[in-house]
Amino acid sequence: MIVFCLVYYKKIVKPSYLWRMLLFSFFLTLSTPIFSQSLYEIEFSASQIKYKGFLVYFNEEDAYMRVGYTYNNVYNVVNIDYTSVSGQEDGYNYFIMEGKNARFITTKKGDQSYNPDHFVWVWDKSTEDRKPFVTEDPNFSENSLKRVDSYKELKVSELTDEYLHQFYWDNEKEYVAFQQMRDNELDSHVAQEHYDNNTTQQQNQEANYGAAKMHLVMLVNSSIGDIGASCETDSRNMTKEFEDIAAALKVDFRKYEVKGSSFTKSNAMQVLNGLNPGSNDIVVFYYSGHGFRWADQTDAYPQMDIRASPYTKLSAETTISVSSVYNLLDKKGARLNIVITDCCNSDIGINKMTETSFLAGRSYQTPHIEKLQKLFLATKGNMIVTSSSAGQVSWSNSVNGGFFTLSFLQAFHEEISYLKTQEPSWDNILKKSHTNTVNKTDTGCRNCTTQNPVFYTKISKR
Template sequence: MKTKLLIALLLGSFQLAGQTLYDLRWTSEGIDYAGFMIYFNEDDIYMRVGYSYDGGYNLVHSEYHYDQTQRQDGFVVFEGLETGYVYYQTDTLYEPFHIFWAMDDNNQWTGPYALDDYHLQNDNFDEIADVKLTEINPANLTAEYLQWFYTQEDEDYYTLLEAAKPQTIQQPTANTSASAPTLHYIMIANTLISDIGTSTNADIHNTSSEFEGIASVLQMHFNKIVISDKNFSKDQVVSTLQNFQPGPNDVVIVIYSGHGFRFSDQTERFPELDFRYSDYQEFSPQNCMNLVDINQMIQQKGARLTLIIGDCCNSDIGVSKKFGTTFLAARSTVNASLPKLAKLFLETSGNIIAAGSSEGEYSYCNVTGGFFTNNLIASLREEVSVFREEDEPKWEDILSKAKESTLKMSKMGCPECLAQNPI
């Protein structure tokens, strides 16, 4: 049952990505292999593999790519790439193993399986091995376990040990309970519209839980404002924002999830937001406003950091937000570094505005939420990972990665999808 559940999570639908740790065990040609994999995203994966051979222990490091392009042929593959020995005692001929899932005659995913590159290149499939794959909670990592996969000269060894420890941050002296900054979360979502209501409801759940969790660990106050259902209107949005008053050290995050469009003679690159939740509502200037208008209203409030996101189409009026299929991705936990979160939410100032699509483009979604919204959260999680020791977290890097992932996702999300380039 657990194996089937993990396969479903890995192959069935989008999960908010961050980074995931896996333990893999398999036997090939009489040799027992143990793998420790760290998955950041489909292009950033590595696995350490340890094995005993002829009386000695050998340890290799392999880079991996998560290849989804063969799904229509019934395969999904963790493709083994560059490989080198960390150290060896009795073997120097290791070939990277490819880890894959296959669809059976009943259209059910089976696996994972392992096959090394040598046998794959020689079309020898008799050596395919079953793999036991287990997700690892970083809190359960121990020095004894990690020493099978790392030497004490490896920086990642100490990074992973630190990840297993409870984290604390040093709050600024002024941040008493009364004066701590507030993270204001304002969600504007068209939940009643028939075609995308399921997706926008998912966006509310995903983003609300994400930012409330961040506020909690950073000891910030959290102010949640949701404009949805029959309150979803331009008048309600304008009234709410006019009466909204953040403090000068506060963070304001506004997310719009719904339909969007642009007029044929429009010069502003950001989309118009459509506040109709029924096809029978008349289109008029009272039912739309530009994302830039919201940004300007929020900027005038004087908060330290503002983030304005519009996950909607930016195409000619009358074109609906598009639904894509579910797609392959890895399940993950957050594993966030509190100092990195503090850098982004407590120490950064500025204004950010972004939209899920460029002029003339659709914005895709599915039952798990908008592609851009989900990728924004995934990119945030990756940027603040405890395993990303080398880089200082930056909002521009988060947005850049979210845009890149959304573009890639729009190309594979459904057969008829056109490219979606967030701005």
Template sequence: MRRIITIAFLCFFQLCVAQNFYEIKWKGESGIKYTALVEFFEKENIKVRVKYTVKDGTYKVAKYKCVGKYLYNEDGTKYFVFDGEDAEMVYSSKESTVGYSADNFVFKNMNANNEFEKLYTYDDQDLKDGKLDNIKDATFKKLDPAKDFTKAYIHSFFWTNEPEYTTYTSLISSTASTSTTTNTSSSSSSSSSSSTVEHYRLKFRNKCNKPVKVLIRYLNFEDEWKSKGWWEIAPNKTVYVEDSKNRIFYFYAKTTDGKLVWSDKDNKRDFKGKKYGFRKLEKSNSDYGSWISDITCTNQTSTQSATTSTSTGTTTGNQFNKNVKLHLLMVADTNDPQIGSSVEQDLNDVTNLFRKAAREIGIKYGINKLYGNTFDKSSIMSKINSLGIKPNDVVIFYYSGHGYNDTSGSNRFPNMSLDGSDLGLESIHRYIKSKGARLSITVGDLCNSIPRTRDGIKSDEEIPFKSGFLFDEDKLKRLFIYSKGSLISTSSGKGEWSFCMTNSNGSMGNGHFTNAFINSFAKEASKVNDNNGSWRTMFSRAYNEAKSRTQYQRNQNGRYGQSGFNSNTITYN
């Protein structure tokens, strides 16, 4: 069983899609134009950089952090605010003693679609006695780093020696989605899809201790040879460059200090008016998919050209695309009159999450949805038996719906309330493990207590924006390729209910745990943090977030909030 908790789940235009960089522009009272670059992952830590030019021509950059929170006016009108604090100057083109007052951003005027229509900015001097005075209109834009970021744009906010500069510029060329061909069959009650990559996706991994710049020649999908560059790759980082149906690529590379060069003097080609010697790269087999070429420095102190070698990770692409498949089984009680729309959102969002992850690392995947008329034990067992699970596969079973547990029993994990005969979460986990996959993960977003009638509970503990999917390939590979074992997770402790959201307009949102899990996955596999790709850390963060949001809800056992847990045997190569 999942209980309903009424939440103000706020979206500004379409901010609930998978994005986490935003640009805000506004004009100050003196006519100064401000531009803010916002990195948003969670409401407690919103990073802001602001650039502007004052009247005497001085160019300035300030930085600060915001905390997202609700604010109420005297008439009861509710806003969502990015509350800025602790601003400091980062750069000024002329000597100046003038500091910076952190800006705040307020979202208001929610429409019938549960979306904010207006954005304003103000500073703390405009907030008097709890009222917003002298607020200024602002414009808002979602940013796609692959398209909207340039080195010059990032440099206008950051020094080149700041870690954010390296991180953000690495997103310019490495966030394009994989092109795939997908075969999908579906009905009103169940669906499945599978994907194989039908081209070569070249990536370079820098195994030197210096950053390198790479230029390539490749055959595009119009059968034209093109030169393209430059990609700057930090040490120990991997960057996607291009796709082609031809397994032959050419490249020219050099360290950013120019002391090491990878080239071929006999294969000169023009790029922007200059000749470069391109080395040949050829995949040793015909298997489509991700192909990583290692750039290694054999003599890292040399000042001569062509003294280093490049090794091609042909077995990596073969392993990803031939020997690994991700099977997702998503089971959702979409027909339930109370929580059906909530679990339907879970079904769509979880499916989208794992599809994107699989495509990013170029592995085959199968999406299997059981809902509506196939929300029963026999359909689940039949689907598992039909998957053809192989020893190097990954199987993820995700359940969203009602659940229960006899609190007098010894089983810590709940039962799934299916149409017809019910099924224990632990029982299905054992059955999936018996199929011999390398990695088996079972997740349940369901109650773990005796059933009870659900009633609406009001709360204001929801963030307005979901985390984005700026996936780091190395972290995804650690999660799906370099891991083995099993994990079973439930969203609430024994004797506890699991709660789901409703939007302020009455429509249903995700289950609290599912929403927290998606956000936690995005953080764990993101390019813009120091996480290393750990299932244990990911689930722990999701449990903490779900418990924090439900901390005032009393359970059957007298405790407050839902306290998820798991049993985990996953290890990493």
């Protein structure tokens, strides 16, 4: 079976991205929340030498491992790049990481060399031992495959200086980045020292930015039959995200939710009209559900279909345009307004209906507090983003929700991370969200059509 998978893999010139991404599922099924770091430790042995690998996985095209081992009483570290492919065959799942470009991080002696290691996971529902196999044979001969000794996901808090020194020099940028990431983990003792006096942080913040409240308006069609589950996932992810942001910033937080059976235009408008933000407040509006555009529509932003049940006939009284929400919030006087919608923007084939009375949606790790402050407290203005351009559909699934929502959260996490040194900006976040979304639909999803988010920002420093 393993040999078949490997032969099959070798025959594939360039496996489609969908199968490549089909997954690193093994990693994620064993790992904690999906937004946690992708750091792993693999220990294996060969010819009486013990190897320890520190794997940093970004995606199927981009991963590397630092392997440390002692040979002839000399400690060596090698860096190996990896590409991977995954798929299914005859009821088995496989994930293969092929190593290449092995280069010594420590000083190489004479003609010392290192053949890159390759890793293979093969499993089905009944597989108990899910440790991968390792081989240095590029042909993956069955005789060469050996089960690794151990394999585990690493927590950021485990990246002590001592641990990192096994794989990195002090002056390597990755070493510094991991240190920063670790030091600002909220549960580490170093971070605790830094944030011990919560009152001090809050007082300093209020002195600099004034007291602020975050209002989160969630309009989510969680009951609709076809996409309700994915919308519920979006709701959960976005609520948690902004709750965490408010908690990290220590600002008051108020959530307004219209979902499930209460998902109606009347309830949505009641919430929107009833909003009364202060002049220093932040308002975030998020929609996940069906979307469309009228056949004669010129507005770039879609209509939201506010019907919890398909039995309710589509009409002007069941739709809200995204632009109208943006305009409504703009007039409310909050300091910062953020409008995010994850829905289709495809032509419904009907001209706009007029109003008539007939009947008729890792937690982020190691947040950089200063960056959060710069994004939410040190800015003013409006932004609006929707998940697809005119004529396009938006894609989602029940496990991860909307592709755009996921892309937005990931772009946001990157922007506030310690691994990024540039000043944070909403424009960057939206551009990255756009790129991430396009990549997901173009290269990560075999059956998807391209999805290009549309956005506009008018945000400046206060």
